[in-house]
Amino acid sequence: xxxxxxxxxxxxxxLNNINGEIMDIAVKDGKIVExxxxxxxxxxxxxxxxxxxxxxxxxxxxxxxxxxGRYMSPEDMRAGRGRAQKYMYPVSGYSVPTVYxxxxxxxxxxxxxxxxxxxxxxxxxxxxxEFSYNTLQDTMANTLFDGNWAVMEAVAxxxxxKVAAIVGWTLAAVKGFAVKITxxxxxxxxxxxxxxxxxxxxxxxxxxxxxxITDYLIRANELLNLPHSAHLHNNxxxxxxxxxxxxxxxxxxxxxxxKRQTLYMTxxxxxxxxxxxxxxxxxxxxxxxxMINRKPQIAIDMGQVMFGKTTTMTADGPMEFNxxxxxxxxxxxxxxxxxxxSGIIPVLYSKKNLVNSIMWSIGLELALMTKNPWQCMLAxxxxxxAPFVKYxxxxxxxxxSKYRDEEFSTLQKDTEKRVILPSLDREMDWNEIAIxxxxxxxxxxxxVDLGKGHLGVGADADIAIYPVKTGDIDPTQEYEKVxxxxxxxxxxxxxxxxxxxxxxxxxxxxxxxxxxxxxxxxNYDISKDPEFIKRFERYYTVNMANYPVxxxxxxxxxxxxxxxxx
Amino acid sequence: xxxVRLKRKDIKNPYLPVEAEKITTETFLNNDISExxxxxxxxxxxxxxxxxxxxxxxxxxxxxxxxxLSGDCSKVKRVGEYMTAxxxxxxxxxxxxxxxxxxxxxxxxKGNADSWLGREMRGGEIICRGNAALxxxxxxxxxxxxxxGGLIHIEGDAGDFLGETLWGGKIIVDGNAGNMPGAxxxxxxxxxxxxxxxxxxxxxxxxxxxCGTAFDILPTFxxxxxxxxxxxxxxxxxxxxxxxxxxxxxxxIYAKDYRIHQ
Numbered sequence: 157x158x159x160x161x162x163x164x165x166x167x168x169x170x171l172n173n174i175n176g177e178i179m180d181i182a183v184k185d186g187k188i189v190e191x192x193x194x195x196x197x198x199x200x201x202x203x204x205x206x207x208x209x210x211x212x213x214x215x216x217x218x219x220x221x222x223x224x225g226r227y228m229s230p231e232d233m234r235a236g237r238g239r240a241q242k243y244m245y246p247v248s249g250y251s252v253p254t255v256y257x258x259x260x261x262x263x264x265x266x267x268x269x270x271x272x273x274x275x276x277x278x279x280x281x282x283x284x285x286e287f288s289y290n291t292l293q294d295t296m297a298n299t300l301f302d303g304n305w306a307v308m309e310a311v312a313x314x315x316x317x318k319v320a321a322i323v324g325w326t327l328a329a330v331k332g333f334a335v336k337i338t339x340x341x342x343x344x345x346x347x348x349x350x351x352x353x354x355x356x357x358x359x360x361x362x363x364x365x366x367x368x369i370t371d372y373l374i375r376a377n378e379l380l381n382l383p384h385s386a387h388l389h390n391n392x393x394x395x396x397x398x399x400x401x402x403x404x405x406x407x408x409x410x411x412x413x414x415k416r417q418t419l420y421m422t423x424x425x426x427x428x429x430x431x432x433x434x435x436x437x438x439x440x441x442x443x444x445x446x447m448i449n450r451k452p453q454i455a456i457d458m459g460q461v462m463f464g465k466t467t468t469m470t471a472d473g474p475m476e477f478n479x480x481x482x483x484x485x486x487x488x489x490x491x492x493x494x495x496x497x498s499g500i501i502p503v504l505y506s507k508k509n510l511v512n513s514i515m516w517s518i519g520l521e522l523a524l525m526t527k528n529p530w531q532c533m534l535a536x537x538x539x540x541x542a543p544f545v546k547y548x549x550x551x552x553x554x555x556x557s558k559y560r561d562e563e564f565s566t567l568q569k570d571t572e573k574r575v576i577l578p579s580l581d582r583e584m585d586w587n588e589i590a591i592x593x594x595x596x597x598x599x600x601x602x603x604v605d606l607g608k609g610h611l612g613v614g615a616d617a618d619i620a621i622y623p624v625k626t627g628d629i630d631p632t633q634e635y636e637k638v639x640x641x642x643x644x645x646x647x648x649x650x651x652x653x654x655x656x657x658x659x660x661x662x663x664x665x666x667x668x669x670x671x672x673x674x675x676x677x678x679n680y681d682i683s684k685d686p687e688f689i690k691r692f693e694r695y696y697t698v699n700m701a702n703y704p705v706x707x708x709x710x711x712x713x714x715x716x717x718x719x720x721x722x
Numbered sequence: 723x724x725x726v727r728l729k730r731k732d733i734k735n736p737y738l739p740v741e742a743e744k745i746t747t748e749t750f751l752n753n754d755i756s757e758x759x760x761x762x763x764x765x766x767x768x769x770x771x772x773x774x775x776x777x778x779x780x781x782x783x784x785x786x787x788x789x790x791l792s793g794d795c796s797k798v799k800r801v802g803e804y805m806t807a808x809x810x811x812x813x814x815x816x817x818x819x820x821x822x823x824x825x826x827x828x829x830x831x832k833g834n835a836d837s838w839l840g841r842e843m844r845g846g847e848i849i850c851r852g853n854a855a856l857x858x859x860x861x862x863x864x865x866x867x868x869x870x871g872g873l874i875h876i877e878g879d880a881g882d883f884l885g886e887t888l889w890g891g892k893i894i895v896d897g898n899a900g901n902m903p904g905a906x907x908x909x910x911x912x913x914x915x916x917x918x919x920x921x922x923x924x925x926x927x928x929x930x931x932x933c934g935t936a937f938d939i940l941p942t943f944x945x946x947x948x949x950x951x952x953x954x955x956x957x958x959x960x961x962x963x964x965x966x967x968x969x970x971x972x973x974x975i976y977a978k979d980y981r982i983h984q
Contacts, residue, residue, distance in 0.1 A: 230864035231862065
């Protein structure tokens with residue numbers, strides 16, 4: 157029976173329409189309650205900014221490809237070294253740091269829930285094992301279905317319910333959380349050295365297009381009543397002129413769910429490029445934002461690029477090969493049997509580079525021109541755009557046009573001819589930032605009912621207190637103070653326990669993995685389908701009985717059982 | 723001129739490594755040496771626990787400092803790290819990572835040097851009168867830029883991976899080099915007095931001169947027509963361009979004699 161009282165907190169809680177009130181937050185047994193009797197355990201927030209624990213709806217922190225990033229970049233481990241402390245293991249690394257480094261750094265930024273952006277179902281065990289060491293955040297995993305042979309065959313047969321049955325069984329088997337579609341069809345084609353280009357090219361040997369795969373998966377997702385929508389990394393990432401593909405995808409998306417978006421498009425910055433080649437590369441963020449403003453069924457994350465060294469990693473194999481040919485540095489490529497693939501390369505985003513400067517501008521333009529902050533999450537697609545430790549800087553850029561102008565003046569000179577960022581004068585307020593970093597993300601992921609992303613009674617007691625007095629500083633002018641204040645929390649509270657104080661972790665932590673289990677009737681149990689079993693036995697290197705992830709891999713877990721129409 | 727004589731004390735366990743990044747010329751500008759702390763094994767010690775220190779004279783700049791190390795220093799690591807000027811003389815052998823990142827000054831080793839001699843050095847000079855072990859003048863794991871400037875002269879033999887990811891500067895070996903000298907090199911010059919094996923793998927630029935036999939030249943190197951004279955003494959060398967595993971490589975290997983791997 158642990159009780160805790162947070163006094164004098166300046167609370168911003170957008171999901172409960174609280175915008176800057178001094179209040180006390182009472183916590184009992186890890187949940188927020190009306191009041192507590194025992195006030196011996198009290199934290200005085202001293203009027204500092206208090207937000208619900210941060211939620212990152214798209215990041216790459218655990219799993220095989222993150223780990224491969226660690227293998228291939230031993231030089232990355234020369235940065236970010238930290239010594240062992242009483243409750244902290246020694247850490248190292250910057251863009252692909254150790255698992256402990258990720259969890260400690262997220263915790264000192266005030267984040268308490270993270271979603272791993274891409275998990276190949278076959279390699280789910282590895283992801284869950286790393287999750288168990290990511291102790292200070294609750295974790296979820298997007299499960300990849302972009303090149304799943306069974307899904308593509310079911311799409312070719314126009315059998316929506318079969319698609320849903322396959323997705324439902326796989327998600328429950330690998331303890332995944334949501335449907336991730338990375339360059340649909342593209343990674344399968346990459347197995348033959350090709351890519352699909354935009355969404356209307358047919359995938360070899362399957363006769364389906366990227367558009368069809370995504371359409372079916374979006375509908376299957378709704379049939380299964382999953383908490384999160386389909387999570388799409390569109391085709392043609394990082395190619396000049398790809399905004400047309402992005403617009404068409406948005407245009408094609410129906411509005412099927414009134415509680416949340418129907419399609420979550422991730423790192424849209426990488427998908428908002430105009431021009432036809434690198435020489436006439438330009439920003440088309442205004443067209444994309446225009447479409448988002450008219451499509452409430454779409455939610456996006458920025459995928460902001462920040463300058464410096466980082467590592468890009470994605471299941472989009474062909475795109476990483478194109479990047480490799482640009483940079484000519486190291487490159488890793490990986491094929492996951494019947495499911496997907498991946499690629500990894502280290503990159504350096506430089507202010508002297510025109511393309512990088514435009515990319516930096518596009519991410520900010522998207523966030524500033526999307527009118528509704530609930531539709532645009534703040535993320536850098538960690539570590540593809542930048543490591544997540546840069547989030548405070550992104551926030552400061554969104555809050556201060558002065559900071560944007562100062563940064564803009566240091567970029568490559570031709571940038572201003574290709575972007576419209578200098579003409580945007582919107583400056584976000586604290587409430588919008590709170591929406592973009594926690595409330596909207598929790599809502600988009602469908603985990604508000606689990607008590608994430610807000611501080612109402614019954615919510616999980618995940619609280620972040622920042623050393624910022626919003627009344628005393630003007631974020632439009634004093635952006636350094638914003639960056640400083642948001643970089644390290646004074647208290648990060650997770651399930652009612654203070655896990656991190658001024659950047660030092662106080663407990664070893666005990667996270668939970670959230671996964672979904674759609675209830676599917678016997679008739680649609682795909683694991684009993686003879687054709688499915690036959691394919692498994694013939695092509696997979698594992699036996700079907702060994703494929704599902706056992707419960708032992710996820711110690712503390714929260715299972716969301718959904719009622720389906722199957 | 724200030725001369726600092728450091729004599730390694732005899733210790734029970736000679737295998738205990740010492741992290742001696744503080745032993746560099748800048749440290750001894752200050753006369754108070756009681757604050758110089760050095761890790762020996764898993765314990766932090768002060769300098770005088772490990773060495774007998776004997777100083778002579780005064781110095782205002784690092785340029786005027788001369789450190790003389792004697793005794794068994796074969797496990798003393800990182801001597802002369804980030805050195806900018808001055809002089810270090812090692813009377814015997816020296817441990818790993820000697821002259822890391824140094825940008826100026828002179829290190830003279832009268833015995834053998836362990837691995838990573840002059841790793842990622844940027845300038846200055848290292849002379850090793852004995853042999854050097856692995857990864858001399860290279861970059862650390864995963865690093866694309868190794869040694870960027872300066873000179874390393876080894877009068878004995880060098881081990882494997884000599885000048886890996888070399889970016890600039892010059893490495894001279896009077897004896898043999900081991901496997902893979904100049905792997906991944908992108909600039910600079912390596913001169914090997916005798917034989918070497920698999921030189922210049924995946925090189926993009928730079929020059930590797932082998933005055934003996936180059937064994938197992940990779941099939942991605944192209945033999946150019948005619949023999950070349952490099953200077954008055956190095957005449958009649960075979961010239962190879964490569965590594966053609968890269969686009970438009972500018973690298974050159976000159977070898978007095980060569981063998982293709984069978």
